[in-house]
Amino acid sequence: MATSEQIKDIFSEMEGRFDPDKVKDINAAIQFDLSGDGGGLYWLRIAPDGVQTGEGSVDSPKMTLKASADDFATMIGGGLNPMQAFMTGKIKIQGDTGLALKLMPMING
Numbered sequence: 001m002a003t004s005e006q007i008k009d010i011f012s013e014m015e016g017r018f019d020p021d022k023v024k025d026i027n028a029a030i031q032f033d034l035s036g037d038g039g040g041l042y043w044l045r046i047a048p049d050g051v052q053t054g055e056g057s058v059d060s061p062k063m064t065l066k067a068s069a070d071d072f073a074t075m076i077g078g079g080l081n082p083m084q085a086f087m088t089g090k091i092k093i094q095g096d097t098g099l100a101l102k103l104m105p106m107i108n109g
Contacts, residue, residue, distance in 0.1 A: 007034060007038050011053040015053055029062060035069065063097075065092070
């Protein structure tokens with residue numbers, strides 16, 4: 001089971017995982033709404049000058065990803081295929097689904 005500390009670590013590590021060449025044409029805020037014991041609201045802001053993460057709500061997200069904290073942690077760790085998780089309803093995307101398709105390769109390098 002993913003703890004809130006593990007989820008916070010995932011978001012703090014995201015900034016270092018992004019390849020600057022892959023984000024240079026993206027300018028978007030993404031909201032993560034994670035349920036369960038380790039869940040909460042987190043955000044990721046991608047801009048041509050870099051990536052930022054934080055806890056709480058973000059203004060005008062281009063996309064919102066909803067999942068359990070456990071499924072999200074497993075997906076980020078490589079144990080759950082993002083497309084399969086979406087198709088089986090383990091993650092839900094609201095907003096720009098095209099951005100969702102770009103997101104995982106950017107995070108995972």
